[in-house]
Amino acid sequence: MPIYEYRCHNCGFIFEEFQSIKADPAQTKCPKCGEQRSERLLSAFSSVNASGSGSVASSGGSCGSGGFT
Template sequence: MPTYHYRCKNCGYDFTEQQSFSDEPITVCPQCGQEQVHKVYAAPSIEFKGSGFYRTDRGSSK
């Protein structure tokens, strides 16, 4: 199951939750109880380095 990062706009509380793709997003803060929670999006943690990862690159013919 994917892990999502949330932050409350009211109190600033940060937390993560494991949720199924079919689960509704969390909207109520577990700390202050306000309906001010939103998902925090970040860059993916994968990075391709070296040759061979792009369509224009060619692998060795050997």
């Protein structure tokens, strides 16, 4: 099953979901704010945050950098 990357339209949080290819992005819930408007980004398979080439400095991203591994 592919991993998709989503960005929440509401809070800008970027997260990943295992989903079937048929899954509807509109039903993907932001784990941070619960908003169901997420935009599917181009997926990188297996999102290892490999050592830092320009990382994501998103505005308003004060997300408690919790469960990322």
